[in-house]
Amino acid sequence: MINLASRDIFHSWGKFIFTGVGLGLLIGVTLTMAGVYRGMVDDAKVMIDNAGTDIWVVQQDTLGPYAEPSSIHDDVVRDILGQDGVMEAGNVAYLTMQIQQDGKDVRIMLVGIEQGKPGEPAFLVAGRPITHSHYEALADIKTGLTIGERFQIRRHQYTVVGLTRRMVSSSGDPMVFVPLKDAQEVQFLKDNDALLNDRARTTVNPAFNRPGVPGLLDSVLANQITSHMVNAVLVRIKNGYDAEAVAKQIRRWKHLQAYTKDQMEEILVAKLIATASKQIFMFLVILAIVSAAIVAFIIYTMTLNKIREIAVLKLVGAGNQTISSMILQQALGLGLIGFVVGKTAATIWAPLFPKYVLLIPGDAILGFILVMLMCSLASIFAIRAALQVDPATAIGG
Amino acid sequence: MSKLRFKIILLVILLTSVLAWVIFTQGPLAPVKVTTEKIQTGNLVVEVFGIGLVEARHSYDISPVMTGRIKSLLVDQGDRVRKGQVVAILDPIDLDEKLASSRLIAERSASSIKIAEAELVQAESQSRTISSTYKRYVELHSKGFVSQEMLDAKLNEKTAALAALDVANASLASAKRDQLKAQSDAAGMKSLRNQTRLLSPINGIVTETMLEQGVTVVPGQAVLQVIAPTDLWIKTRIDQKQAGMIKAGQKAIIVLSSHPQTSISGTVERVDLISDSVTEERIVNVSFADPEINSSLGEYAEVTIKLPVQENARSIPTAAVKRINQQDGVWVLQNSRARFVPVKIGIESLDGRTQILDGLRDGDEVIVYSQQAIKEDLKLKIVPKIVGN
């Protein structure tokens, strides 16, 4: 017995491929949407993994430093270093801001780090780590900055000396690492106009500007511009110690909060991106349903176009099974072409998206199974129509 | 098989191969790209970087010792002054009158001395006269010409005259002391009067006038600041970790924020004994090689201090050095996998090379750059560079 489905496909292969490509693009969009969702979750996870940290110490009663602002003194790190089980600890400062690059505004997360302490990027793709105590930066390639390029933040120019990859904030903004002191100045020190304004206000305040006390005003002004706060302390614990146990110890000091890696992940994934990811997931479901509907429509139409041939086949003795399997095989073939086209298209255009799109093999396999299922179900409508054809219609009037 | 069918099957195979290639070279199944380097031997230029502020080595805040009102400022910012030059004058208020009064008191005391001297002469003459009279009366008494009562009376007179002489002496001494006191007072008042004139302690330039004419000042409140202009240096802050090898006399390159394109040479003058424990920085003072540098006080400067060159140092890019569980080491490539090798590191140069003292062989392929964090079981692929420039 010859395979009717393959004959039909080969005969009108152009139409078939064309339809397959169209379906494939739709499947590609659906796969990409799944990739966007996974990318969002991965953005959150990779930031946590990249920190190379076991415990985040932040301001008490906050979900910081990423989900909420957190502000602690920069000498807290010394006390933490003395805690049992703590191997390394380092101050970090985080600030989401915009810089100018090539005339465009680039949104970045400015990270203040101390050389050799937790918070420093674990690997580079070019250049060298920061060696100068000020005004050098490591930039993620997603910023578009190159080695040697300079950019301005507030009062100073920074030179890019190294590049990183996939160092992004939980919302996908690329990170730029600078020395901690510079980041503190950026975050807690205001721009020139604001500083002058504050200075003027303090100067006219008689409480701070007493004539009988020389030097008082200068001291007050100096105090206003010192910045000794950071957003978090990143902690690495010694081998053999339990992160939660050490974190509990740190929490016992009532003015600090400490989160382990798992808790941080939960905060980011479950809380920070929960709404966005739910939205995307819903969209994904709708896309899948739409794709299924379109596949059903396509297959139904293809079958209806063959009504006369089906009537003739039934008349000359082709059974229901022969006709059903022809339609089903065509549907599955269409699905296969669609899937191949869709997966290839998704892989090719994924890097072009502004945010990270993660296509994992598991999703592809699941997608393949769903596409095949969808095609099978869709073909049911067509098969029903085909089986209902009366062979008598082949015999005219 | 028809030609068309053949072509179509070929197309399908092509598409499937494309898909397979895509799956295995992009995405999570692809090997991780890395770049490697071998250890290099050469001279390692060792430098230390810090930023600092231009300051005067010595700066003087000129302030009065008494409360007063500024009568006039005789100099302005930027003026050159000599040592001893009057730079500001306070309003003397009643000091002149007080000075005149003390002078008059001194004069009056001179008169008092004259009076006391005259009285002393008188008392001396009187006591001499009475003494000789008494001597005669004693003779006369012994001859019986004078009565005992008269002798006693004369004795009394003598005693009184002697006492009066003592008084006159004492009065004179007192008057003299009064005069000294009055003179002291007058001198003191004059001194105080002089303090209304503020003098420059050095030859230099006025850098700041903090107060204006007519303002009331309290003791210790600075009116002017004067510095020696050829005595500028940069108070540089160096991370404590890097400051260990800095010594006075080392050469440095200075870039002032007012001339960012110019490199100026300088020398390390002094490393302060007391560091900043809060910021964990040491203060290193670097002077300009050429004292006639045009810079403003408080200007930012970037200072790079040159330490002795490390000769024949074996080094690798700093980007390759990792720290795992507090152990320095590098990832070495072996059969497409990575192995963590602990190393002992020496100095790090500012341009990104780290000296390896121990732990690496000459031919070892050290992983420098990678697409993601290296782990033991990752499949790796060497490429010439990961990011094109």
Added chain:
Amino acid sequence: MREPAIKIENLMKRYGEGDTAVDALKGVDMTIWPGEVVGLVGPSGSGKSTLLKCLGAVIEPTSGKMQLGGESIFDNTWKIDDLRTLRRDRIGFVFQAPYLIPFLDVTDNIALLPMLAGVPNTQARIRARELLDALDVGHRATAQVSELSGGEQQRVSIARALANQPPIILADEPTAPLDSERALTVVRILNQMAQQYQTAIIVVTHDEKIIPTFKRIYHIRDGRTYEEAGEGRDA
């Protein structure tokens, strides 16, 4: 005594019920012998198509008797379960239009029928080639349907009808779109095939060009048939 290829007695077909019922066939008798080519002539609305559909085991008559090759297949009810295999194995169809399957080549269009009957592919194709040669279209064996002329397609459809060597062939207006020369060619072929394979062929037609070629003609009018001897002219 040989059996008639088809024998119908008092076949009736009623469509609908009650007041709106229509009697398409009101008692049809017909006997056709193997190797005969018989015409079935009648105006539209005469029950012609209904009779054809009953003969083709496509619709069920209301009452009557139908025998194929001596075997009773309808006696007021179907006597056979599987009408489809009956059609596949025992009845060949030739339509007004060739109705060839466009996505099969010429050989496979014909070979499809034996294959559906379970014949191995190679054998089915050999049989198809034989039929194509018999109909003088052997040189078009590997062609696609769209490449054939109308006449060639018609020949192929006749070959298809013969593919399973059915005892009877039902031809529904096979010459309607053709000019007289081609129409007579078709008739000639049918006669040839009938002789060669001893197949009984019923040709439903109102084509004046070919009616004279029939030796026997059944006229159908108002649901009843009347037999008539035809001219039997050579095509």
